[in-house]
Amino acid sequence: MIKDSNVPMAMTFPPFLVVLLLALSTGPLCDAIWLNIPKTGTKCVSEEIHSNVVVLSDYVVVSVEDGQTATIAVKVTSPYGNNLHHRENVTYGRFAFTTEEAGNYLACFWSDNRTRGSGEVVVNIDWKTGIAAKDWESVARKEKLQGVELELRKLEGAVEAIHENLLYLKSREAERRSTSETTNARVAWFSIMSLGICIVVSGLQVWYLKRFFQKKKLI
Amino acid sequence: MESKWRKIWGLIGLLLLNFVNNVSSLSLTITKVDCVYEIVRSEGDIVSGNFVVVDHHIFWSSDHPGIDFSITSPGGGILHNLKGTSGDKFSFKAPRSGLYQFCFHNPLSTPETIAFYIHIGHIPNEHNLAKNEHLDPINVKIAELREALEAVTTEQKYLKARDAVHRRTNESTKTRVIGYTVGEYILLTIASVLQVVYIRRLFSKSVGYNRI
Numbered sequence: 001m002i003k004d005s006n007v008p009m010a011m012t013f014p015p016f017l018v019v020l021l022l023a024l025s026t027g028p029l030c031d032a033i034w035l036n037i038p039k040t041g042t043k044c045v046s047e048e049i050h051s052n053v054v055v056l057s058d059y060v061v062v063s064v065e066d067g068q069t070a071t072i073a074v075k076v077t078s079p080y081g082n083n084l085h086h087r088e089n090v091t092y093g094r095f096a097f098t099t100e101e102a103g104n105y106l107a108c109f110w111s112d113n114r115t116r117g118s119g120e121v122v123v124n125i126d127w128k129t130g131i132a133a134k135d136w137e138s139v140a141r142k143e144k145l146q147g148v149e150l151e152l153r154k155l156e157g158a159v160e161a162i163h164e165n166l167l168y169l170k171s172r173e174a175e176r177r178s179t180s181e182t183t184n185a186r187v188a189w190f191s192i193m194s195l196g197i198c199i200v201v202s203g204l205q206v207w208y209l210k211r212f213f214q215k216k217k218l219i
Numbered sequence: 220m221e222s223k224w225r226k227i228w229g230l231i232g233l234l235l236l237n238f239v240n241n242v243s244s245l246s247l248t249i250t251k252v253d254c255v256y257e258i259v260r261s262e263g264d265i266v267s268g269n270f271v272v273v274d275h276h277i278f279w280s281s282d283h284p285g286i287d288f289s290i291t292s293p294g295g296g297i298l299h300n301l302k303g304t305s306g307d308k309f310s311f312k313a314p315r316s317g318l319y320q321f322c323f324h325n326p327l328s329t330p331e332t333i334a335f336y337i338h339i340g341h342i343p344n345e346h347n348l349a350k351n352e353h354l355d356p357i358n359v360k361i362a363e364l365r366e367a368l369e370a371v372t373t374e375q376k377y378l379k380a381r382d383a384v385h386r387r388t389n390e391s392t393k394t395r396v397i398g399y400t401v402g403e404y405i406l407l408t409i410a411s412v413l414q415v416v417y418i419r420r421l422f423s424k425s426v427g428y429n430r431i
Contacts, residue, residue, distance in 0.1 A: 033245070033337065034256035034318070045245045046332075048383060104246075122256075127245055151361045158368045165375045172382050179389045183396055190400040197404055201411045208415055216422060 032126030034062060035109070037072060039120060042110040049129055050102040050168070056133035057107070060092040063122040070121045071112045079103025088112065096133075131161040244336040244376050246273060247323075249286075254322040259313045259339055265366070266313050267373055270323070270335035271306035271380035273387075286331060287324040293317025306384075308377060313339075334380040338373050340366045 037043045049055065061069050069091045076085040076095055080103070085095035089112050099105065111121045134157060140150050247253060259266060272286050285303035292298050292314060299309055313319070325331050342362045343354060 034258075036254060043247075045247055047245050129244070148357060148361065151358075151365075155361070155364055155368060158365070158372070162368065162371050162375065165372070165379070169375065169378055169382060172386065176382070176386055176389055179386075179393060183389070183393045186393075186396055190396065194400065194403060194407075197407060201407060205411050205415055209418060212419060212422070218422070 032058070032124050034122050034124050037109050037111050037121040037123055039111060042108045044106055044108040045125070045127070046104050046106045047127070047129065048104050049099050051099050053099045053130050054096070054133045055099060055105065056094075056096045056128045058092075058094045058126045059109070060124045061121060062124050063120070072109050072121055072123060073112055074107065074109055076105070076107045078105060131157050244334075246332055246334040248330050248332045249323050249325050250328075250330045252322060252324050254320050255335065255337070257319050257321070257337055257339060259316050259319055261341060262313055262315045263344075264313045264316075265310065265340045266319065266337065267308075267310035267340065267370065268321075268335065268337035269306070269308040269373065269377040269380070270333055271377065271384060272304075273332045273334050273380065273384055284326050286333065287326065289322050289324070291320040291322065293319065306377075306381065308373075334383070336373060336376040336380075338369055340369055342366060 035043060035045070059074065061072055063070055071089045071091055073088040074085065074090065074093060074095075075083065076097075078084055078099075079101055084097050084105075085093075085107075087093050107125075107127075109123055136150065136154060139153070140146060143153075145153055247255070257266070270288065285305050288299070288301040288304060288307070289297055290299040290309065290311070294315065294317075298311055301307055301309075321335070321337065323333055343359060
Protein backbone atom coordinates (compact mmCIF):
# COMPACT_ATOMS: atom_id res chain seq x y z
CA MET A 1 0.00 0.00 0.00
CA ILE A 2 2.70 2.50 0.91
CA LYS A 3 5.53 1.94 -1.55
CA ASP A 4 8.73 3.82 -1.19
CA SER A 5 11.59 2.32 -3.13
CA ASN A 6 14.15 4.68 -1.64
CA VAL A 7 13.98 3.11 1.80
CA PRO A 8 17.04 0.88 2.08
CA MET A 9 16.54 -2.78 2.77
CA ALA A 10 18.51 -2.59 5.99
CA MET A 11 15.80 -0.52 7.63
CA THR A 12 13.26 -3.04 8.76
CA PHE A 13 9.78 -2.05 9.76
CA PRO A 14 8.94 -2.56 13.39
CA PRO A 15 6.60 -5.56 13.74
CA PHE A 16 3.75 -3.42 15.08
CA LEU A 17 3.86 -1.41 11.89
CA VAL A 18 3.81 -4.53 9.77
CA VAL A 19 0.75 -5.83 11.55
CA LEU A 20 -0.93 -2.44 11.29
CA LEU A 21 -0.17 -2.13 7.60
CA LEU A 22 -1.47 -5.61 6.98
CA ALA A 23 -4.61 -4.80 8.91
CA LEU A 24 -5.12 -1.56 7.06
CA SER A 25 -4.44 -3.10 3.69
CA THR A 26 -7.17 -5.63 4.11
CA GLY A 27 -9.52 -2.68 4.26
CA PRO A 28 -12.74 -2.61 6.20
CA LEU A 29 -12.35 -6.20 7.33
CA CYS A 30 -10.57 -5.20 10.49
CA ASP A 31 -13.50 -3.34 12.00
CA ALA A 32 -15.95 -6.18 11.89
CA ILE A 33 -17.56 -8.63 14.25
CA TRP A 34 -16.48 -12.21 14.72
CA LEU A 35 -18.99 -14.98 15.01
CA ASN A 36 -18.80 -18.58 16.11
CA ILE A 37 -20.19 -21.01 13.62
CA PRO A 38 -21.08 -24.27 15.38
CA LYS A 39 -19.95 -27.59 13.98
CA THR A 40 -23.51 -28.63 13.12
CA GLY A 41 -26.35 -26.32 12.32
CA THR A 42 -26.40 -22.88 10.80
CA LYS A 43 -25.77 -19.51 12.30
CA CYS A 44 -27.85 -16.77 10.75
CA VAL A 45 -27.63 -13.04 11.08
CA SER A 46 -30.37 -10.81 9.80
CA GLU A 47 -31.24 -7.19 9.53
CA GLU A 48 -34.44 -5.36 8.77
CA ILE A 49 -33.63 -3.04 5.87
CA HIS A 50 -35.89 -0.82 3.83
CA SER A 51 -35.80 -0.73 0.07
CA ASN A 52 -33.18 1.03 -2.05
CA VAL A 53 -30.36 0.63 0.41
CA VAL A 54 -26.88 -0.53 -0.57
CA VAL A 55 -25.64 -3.51 1.43
CA LEU A 56 -21.97 -4.42 1.34
CA SER A 57 -20.49 -7.27 3.29
CA ASP A 58 -17.20 -9.11 3.51
CA TYR A 59 -16.61 -12.35 5.34
CA VAL A 60 -13.37 -14.15 6.14
CA VAL A 61 -12.79 -17.36 8.03
CA VAL A 62 -10.40 -16.61 10.84
CA SER A 63 -9.87 -19.90 12.64
CA VAL A 64 -7.07 -22.13 11.49
CA GLU A 65 -7.05 -25.80 12.42
CA ASP A 66 -4.32 -28.27 11.66
CA GLY A 67 -2.57 -25.69 9.56
CA GLN A 68 -5.45 -25.17 7.16
CA THR A 69 -8.28 -22.69 7.24
CA ALA A 70 -11.71 -24.18 7.72
CA THR A 71 -14.26 -23.61 4.97
CA ILE A 72 -17.82 -22.47 5.29
CA ALA A 73 -20.85 -22.13 3.11
CA VAL A 74 -22.83 -18.90 2.86
CA LYS A 75 -26.34 -18.12 1.75
CA VAL A 76 -27.98 -14.71 1.64
CA THR A 77 -31.72 -14.46 1.07
CA SER A 78 -34.08 -11.57 0.56
CA PRO A 79 -37.35 -11.29 2.53
CA TYR A 80 -39.28 -12.78 -0.40
CA GLY A 81 -37.00 -15.80 -0.50
CA ASN A 82 -34.81 -14.86 -3.44
CA ASN A 83 -31.31 -16.18 -3.26
CA LEU A 84 -28.91 -13.23 -3.43
CA HIS A 85 -25.58 -14.91 -2.79
CA HIS A 86 -24.72 -18.57 -2.39
CA ARG A 87 -21.23 -20.02 -2.04
CA GLU A 88 -20.01 -23.36 -0.79
CA ASN A 89 -16.66 -24.39 0.55
CA VAL A 90 -15.07 -20.95 0.69
CA THR A 91 -12.80 -19.21 3.15
CA TYR A 92 -13.56 -15.62 2.19
CA GLY A 93 -15.92 -13.70 0.03
CA ARG A 94 -17.86 -10.55 -0.47
CA PHE A 95 -21.38 -9.76 -1.49
CA ALA A 96 -23.03 -6.49 -2.37
CA PHE A 97 -26.56 -5.74 -3.46
CA THR A 98 -29.13 -2.98 -3.46
CA THR A 99 -32.28 -3.91 -1.62
CA GLU A 100 -35.41 -3.93 -3.72
CA GLU A 101 -37.97 -4.84 -1.14
CA ALA A 102 -38.17 -3.77 2.49
CA GLY A 103 -37.91 -6.54 5.02
CA ASN A 104 -35.69 -8.96 6.82
CA TYR A 105 -32.51 -9.88 4.95
CA LEU A 106 -30.91 -13.08 6.18
CA ALA A 107 -27.31 -14.24 5.82
CA CYS A 108 -26.72 -17.80 6.93
CA PHE A 109 -23.38 -19.52 7.52
CA TRP A 110 -22.73 -23.17 8.11
CA SER A 111 -19.50 -25.12 8.21
CA ASP A 112 -18.80 -27.64 5.50
CA ASN A 113 -18.63 -31.27 6.46
CA ARG A 114 -15.16 -31.57 5.12
CA THR A 115 -13.52 -29.62 7.93
CA ARG A 116 -11.73 -31.85 10.34
CA GLY A 117 -11.33 -31.07 13.99
CA SER A 118 -13.83 -30.60 16.73
CA GLY A 119 -13.64 -26.86 17.10
CA GLU A 120 -16.00 -24.20 15.97
CA VAL A 121 -15.25 -22.04 13.01
CA VAL A 122 -14.80 -18.33 13.65
CA VAL A 123 -15.86 -16.02 10.87
CA ASN A 124 -15.12 -12.33 10.57
CA ILE A 125 -18.15 -10.57 9.12
CA ASP A 126 -18.19 -6.97 8.06
CA TRP A 127 -21.73 -5.88 7.35
CA LYS A 128 -22.31 -2.36 6.08
CA THR A 129 -25.57 -0.81 4.99
CA GLY A 130 -26.50 2.58 3.64
CA ILE A 131 -24.10 5.39 4.23
CA ALA A 132 -21.37 3.14 5.64
CA ALA A 133 -21.27 1.20 2.38
CA LYS A 134 -20.65 4.28 0.31
CA ASP A 135 -17.53 4.21 -1.80
CA TRP A 136 -15.77 7.38 -0.72
CA GLU A 137 -12.77 6.71 -2.91
CA SER A 138 -14.74 7.18 -6.10
CA VAL A 139 -16.49 10.25 -4.73
CA ALA A 140 -13.12 11.73 -3.80
CA ARG A 141 -11.74 11.02 -7.24
CA LYS A 142 -14.76 12.32 -9.07
CA GLU A 143 -15.03 15.57 -7.19
CA LYS A 144 -11.31 15.89 -6.50
CA LEU A 145 -11.65 16.14 -2.75
CA GLN A 146 -8.96 15.26 -0.33
CA GLY A 147 -8.02 15.57 3.30
CA VAL A 148 -10.26 17.78 5.38
CA GLU A 149 -12.78 18.35 2.58
CA LEU A 150 -13.32 14.63 2.18
CA GLU A 151 -13.79 14.17 5.91
CA LEU A 152 -16.32 16.98 6.01
CA ARG A 153 -18.17 15.46 3.08
CA LYS A 154 -18.33 12.18 4.97
CA LEU A 155 -19.72 13.99 7.98
CA GLU A 156 -22.33 15.59 5.76
CA GLY A 157 -23.32 12.15 4.50
CA ALA A 158 -23.62 10.91 8.06
CA VAL A 159 -25.86 13.84 8.99
CA GLU A 160 -28.11 13.15 6.02
CA ALA A 161 -28.38 9.52 7.06
CA ILE A 162 -29.35 10.60 10.58
CA HIS A 163 -32.01 12.90 9.15
CA GLU A 164 -33.46 10.10 7.02
CA ASN A 165 -33.50 7.74 9.97
CA LEU A 166 -35.33 10.32 12.03
CA LEU A 167 -37.99 10.79 9.37
CA TYR A 168 -38.40 7.03 9.15
CA LEU A 169 -38.81 6.74 12.91
CA LYS A 170 -41.37 9.52 12.83
CA SER A 171 -43.44 7.80 10.15
CA ARG A 172 -43.29 4.49 12.02
CA GLU A 173 -44.40 6.19 15.19
CA ALA A 174 -47.35 7.73 13.36
CA GLU A 175 -48.33 4.29 12.02
CA ARG A 176 -48.10 2.78 15.46
CA ARG A 177 -50.20 5.56 16.92
CA SER A 178 -52.97 4.96 14.39
CA THR A 179 -52.86 1.20 15.09
CA SER A 180 -53.10 1.86 18.81
CA GLU A 181 -56.05 4.17 18.37
CA THR A 182 -57.83 1.67 16.14
CA THR A 183 -57.26 -1.06 18.69
CA ASN A 184 -58.54 1.20 21.44
CA ALA A 185 -61.74 1.99 19.55
CA ARG A 186 -62.19 -1.66 18.65
CA VAL A 187 -61.86 -2.84 22.23
CA ALA A 188 -64.57 -0.39 23.29
CA TRP A 189 -66.93 -1.36 20.46
CA PHE A 190 -66.46 -5.08 20.83
CA SER A 191 -67.08 -4.98 24.58
CA ILE A 192 -70.33 -3.11 24.11
CA MET A 193 -71.28 -5.52 21.33
CA SER A 194 -70.45 -8.43 23.57
CA LEU A 195 -72.77 -7.06 26.25
CA GLY A 196 -75.45 -6.57 23.59
CA ILE A 197 -75.07 -10.11 22.30
CA CYS A 198 -75.29 -11.45 25.84
CA ILE A 199 -78.57 -9.63 26.44
CA VAL A 200 -80.00 -10.63 23.05
CA VAL A 201 -79.08 -14.28 23.47
CA SER A 202 -80.51 -14.52 26.96
CA GLY A 203 -83.67 -12.76 25.77
CA LEU A 204 -84.00 -15.30 22.97
CA GLN A 205 -83.50 -18.11 25.46
CA VAL A 206 -86.21 -16.87 27.77
CA TRP A 207 -88.63 -16.31 24.87
CA TYR A 208 -87.99 -19.76 23.41
CA LEU A 209 -88.32 -21.57 26.71
CA LYS A 210 -91.51 -19.71 27.55
CA ARG A 211 -92.95 -20.80 24.19
CA PHE A 212 -91.79 -24.34 24.77
CA PHE A 213 -93.38 -24.61 28.21
CA GLN A 214 -96.59 -23.04 26.97
CA LYS A 215 -96.70 -25.64 24.20
CA LYS A 216 -96.14 -28.38 26.73
CA LYS A 217 -98.94 -26.89 28.80
CA LEU A 218 -96.72 -26.66 31.85
CA ILE A 219 -97.28 -22.95 32.33
CA MET B 220 15.36 9.82 5.65
CA GLU B 221 13.74 11.63 8.59
CA SER B 222 11.28 13.39 6.29
CA LYS B 223 10.39 10.10 4.61
CA TRP B 224 9.51 8.52 7.96
CA ARG B 225 7.58 11.64 8.85
CA LYS B 226 5.62 11.36 5.62
CA ILE B 227 4.91 7.69 6.25
CA TRP B 228 3.73 8.33 9.78
CA GLY B 229 1.61 11.24 8.58
CA LEU B 230 -0.04 9.06 5.99
CA ILE B 231 -0.67 6.34 8.54
CA GLY B 232 -2.15 8.90 10.91
CA LEU B 233 -4.51 10.07 8.21
CA LEU B 234 -5.41 6.52 7.29
CA LEU B 235 -6.11 5.70 10.92
CA LEU B 236 -8.66 8.50 10.88
CA ASN B 237 -10.44 6.89 7.98
CA PHE B 238 -11.04 3.61 9.68
CA VAL B 239 -12.91 4.75 12.73
CA ASN B 240 -16.32 4.04 11.25
CA ASN B 241 -17.59 0.78 12.52
CA VAL B 242 -21.11 -0.31 11.76
CA SER B 243 -22.39 -3.71 12.57
CA SER B 244 -26.10 -3.58 13.22
CA LEU B 245 -27.45 -7.07 13.11
CA SER B 246 -30.01 -9.46 14.54
CA LEU B 247 -29.00 -12.80 15.90
CA THR B 248 -31.14 -15.71 17.03
CA ILE B 249 -29.74 -17.31 20.14
CA THR B 250 -30.74 -20.65 21.60
CA LYS B 251 -28.53 -21.04 24.65
CA VAL B 252 -25.40 -18.89 24.56
CA ASP B 253 -24.10 -16.87 21.71
CA CYS B 254 -21.11 -14.60 21.59
CA VAL B 255 -20.07 -11.82 19.28
CA TYR B 256 -16.45 -10.71 19.21
CA GLU B 257 -14.97 -7.35 18.26
CA ILE B 258 -11.40 -6.22 17.99
CA VAL B 259 -10.54 -2.96 19.70
CA ARG B 260 -7.41 -1.69 18.08
CA SER B 261 -6.11 0.82 20.57
CA GLU B 262 -6.67 1.26 24.26
CA GLY B 263 -8.77 4.19 25.31
CA ASP B 264 -11.27 3.67 22.51
CA ILE B 265 -14.87 4.20 23.55
CA VAL B 266 -16.96 1.11 22.90
CA SER B 267 -20.66 1.88 22.82
CA GLY B 268 -23.62 -0.14 21.77
CA ASN B 269 -27.04 -1.43 22.54
CA PHE B 270 -29.13 -4.52 22.14
CA VAL B 271 -32.86 -5.20 22.14
CA VAL B 272 -34.62 -8.52 22.49
CA VAL B 273 -36.96 -8.57 19.52
CA ASP B 274 -38.76 -11.84 19.99
CA HIS B 275 -40.01 -11.25 23.48
CA HIS B 276 -43.17 -13.30 23.44
CA ILE B 277 -45.14 -12.84 26.60
CA PHE B 278 -47.99 -15.14 25.81
CA TRP B 279 -49.17 -17.04 28.83
CA SER B 280 -46.63 -16.22 31.47
CA SER B 281 -45.37 -12.73 32.00
CA ASP B 282 -42.42 -13.77 34.10
CA HIS B 283 -40.01 -14.37 31.27
CA PRO B 284 -36.61 -14.03 32.96
CA GLY B 285 -35.08 -12.02 30.15
CA ILE B 286 -31.65 -12.32 28.57
CA ASP B 287 -28.33 -12.17 30.39
CA PHE B 288 -25.65 -10.08 28.75
CA SER B 289 -21.96 -9.86 29.59
CA ILE B 290 -18.91 -8.15 28.12
CA THR B 291 -15.51 -9.78 28.61
CA SER B 292 -12.24 -7.97 28.05
CA PRO B 293 -9.30 -9.70 26.33
CA GLY B 294 -7.67 -10.26 29.71
CA GLY B 295 -10.62 -12.35 30.82
CA GLY B 296 -12.18 -9.85 33.21
CA ILE B 297 -15.90 -9.21 32.97
CA LEU B 298 -16.55 -5.56 32.28
CA HIS B 299 -20.31 -5.50 32.24
CA ASN B 300 -22.89 -7.95 33.42
CA LEU B 301 -26.63 -7.55 32.99
CA LYS B 302 -29.12 -10.15 34.10
CA GLY B 303 -32.68 -10.54 32.94
CA THR B 304 -32.98 -7.61 30.57
CA SER B 305 -34.99 -7.11 27.45
CA GLY B 306 -32.64 -4.57 25.97
CA ASP B 307 -30.12 -2.00 27.15
CA LYS B 308 -27.44 0.44 26.12
CA PHE B 309 -23.81 0.23 27.19
CA SER B 310 -20.74 2.35 26.82
CA PHE B 311 -17.27 1.96 28.26
CA LYS B 312 -13.70 2.98 27.66
CA ALA B 313 -11.59 0.04 26.56
CA PRO B 314 -8.84 -0.54 29.13
CA ARG B 315 -6.69 -2.36 26.60
CA SER B 316 -6.67 -3.35 22.98
CA GLY B 317 -7.59 -6.82 21.83
CA LEU B 318 -10.56 -9.05 21.31
CA TYR B 319 -13.65 -8.19 23.31
CA GLN B 320 -16.43 -10.69 23.80
CA PHE B 321 -20.12 -9.74 23.97
CA CYS B 322 -22.14 -12.73 25.15
CA PHE B 323 -25.88 -13.27 25.30
CA HIS B 324 -27.22 -16.04 27.47
CA ASN B 325 -30.76 -17.35 27.13
CA PRO B 326 -31.98 -19.12 30.28
CA LEU B 327 -35.02 -20.63 28.60
CA SER B 328 -35.07 -23.12 25.78
CA THR B 329 -37.08 -21.06 23.29
CA PRO B 330 -34.85 -19.25 20.80
CA GLU B 331 -34.85 -15.48 21.10
CA THR B 332 -33.89 -12.95 18.44
CA ILE B 333 -31.66 -10.12 19.57
CA ALA B 334 -30.87 -7.00 17.55
CA PHE B 335 -27.56 -5.49 18.58
CA TYR B 336 -25.30 -2.67 17.48
CA ILE B 337 -21.71 -2.15 18.57
CA HIS B 338 -19.60 0.87 17.74
CA ILE B 339 -15.94 1.44 18.53
CA GLY B 340 -14.92 5.06 18.43
CA HIS B 341 -11.37 6.23 18.19
CA ILE B 342 -10.20 9.80 18.56
CA PRO B 343 -6.54 10.26 17.63
CA ASN B 344 -4.47 11.82 20.33
CA GLU B 345 -0.85 12.50 21.07
CA HIS B 346 -0.09 9.02 22.35
CA ASN B 347 -0.72 7.32 19.05
CA LEU B 348 1.88 9.15 17.06
CA ALA B 349 5.60 9.12 17.05
CA LYS B 350 7.56 11.84 18.80
CA ASN B 351 8.42 13.65 15.60
CA GLU B 352 4.89 13.91 14.37
CA HIS B 353 2.53 16.55 15.66
CA LEU B 354 -1.22 16.29 15.53
CA ASP B 355 -3.21 18.61 13.37
CA PRO B 356 -5.95 19.92 15.72
CA ILE B 357 -8.51 20.02 12.97
CA ASN B 358 -8.23 16.25 12.54
CA VAL B 359 -8.95 15.80 16.22
CA LYS B 360 -11.97 18.07 15.98
CA ILE B 361 -13.26 16.23 12.94
CA ALA B 362 -12.85 12.93 14.75
CA GLU B 363 -14.75 14.30 17.75
CA LEU B 364 -17.53 15.51 15.47
CA ARG B 365 -17.69 12.13 13.83
CA GLU B 366 -17.91 10.41 17.18
CA ALA B 367 -20.76 12.71 18.22
CA LEU B 368 -22.63 11.84 15.02
CA GLU B 369 -21.97 8.17 15.60
CA ALA B 370 -23.45 8.53 19.08
CA VAL B 371 -26.63 9.89 17.50
CA THR B 372 -26.65 7.04 14.99
CA THR B 373 -26.22 4.49 17.79
CA GLU B 374 -29.15 5.98 19.67
CA GLN B 375 -31.23 5.89 16.50
CA LYS B 376 -30.50 2.22 15.94
CA TYR B 377 -31.63 1.54 19.49
CA LEU B 378 -34.84 3.46 18.92
CA LYS B 379 -35.41 1.64 15.66
CA ALA B 380 -35.05 -1.75 17.32
CA ARG B 381 -37.37 -0.75 20.18
CA ASP B 382 -39.86 0.59 17.68
CA ALA B 383 -39.85 -2.77 15.90
CA VAL B 384 -40.60 -4.53 19.20
CA HIS B 385 -43.46 -2.18 20.05
CA ARG B 386 -44.87 -2.53 16.58
CA ARG B 387 -44.98 -6.28 16.99
CA THR B 388 -46.73 -5.95 20.33
CA ASN B 389 -49.27 -3.58 18.82
CA GLU B 390 -50.04 -5.75 15.84
CA SER B 391 -50.36 -8.84 17.98
CA THR B 392 -52.74 -6.95 20.30
CA LYS B 393 -54.83 -5.93 17.30
CA THR B 394 -55.19 -9.47 15.99
CA ARG B 395 -55.74 -10.82 19.46
CA VAL B 396 -58.58 -8.39 20.17
CA ILE B 397 -60.45 -9.51 17.07
CA GLY B 398 -59.69 -13.18 17.56
CA TYR B 399 -60.67 -13.35 21.19
CA THR B 400 -63.82 -11.27 20.73
CA VAL B 401 -65.17 -13.33 17.87
CA GLY B 402 -64.29 -16.47 19.81
CA GLU B 403 -66.11 -15.09 22.81
CA TYR B 404 -69.28 -14.44 20.77
CA ILE B 405 -69.25 -17.91 19.31
CA LEU B 406 -68.72 -19.53 22.68
CA LEU B 407 -71.52 -17.49 24.19
CA THR B 408 -73.94 -18.52 21.48
CA ILE B 409 -72.94 -22.17 21.71
CA ALA B 410 -73.31 -22.13 25.50
CA SER B 411 -76.81 -20.68 25.35
CA VAL B 412 -77.90 -23.08 22.60
CA LEU B 413 -76.61 -25.98 24.67
CA GLN B 414 -78.51 -24.67 27.68
CA VAL B 415 -81.75 -24.57 25.70
CA VAL B 416 -81.19 -28.04 24.27
CA TYR B 417 -80.51 -29.43 27.73
CA ILE B 418 -83.63 -27.91 29.24
CA ARG B 419 -85.67 -29.22 26.35
CA ARG B 420 -84.34 -32.69 26.96
CA LEU B 421 -85.18 -32.42 30.65
CA PHE B 422 -88.78 -31.75 29.82
CA SER B 423 -89.00 -34.16 26.95
CA LYS B 424 -91.46 -37.01 27.31
CA SER B 425 -89.20 -39.69 25.83
CA VAL B 426 -86.56 -39.34 28.57
CA GLY B 427 -88.73 -39.91 31.51
CA TYR B 428 -92.24 -39.15 32.52
CA ASN B 429 -92.28 -36.42 35.16
CA ARG B 430 -88.78 -37.23 36.23
CA ILE B 431 -88.28 -33.78 37.64
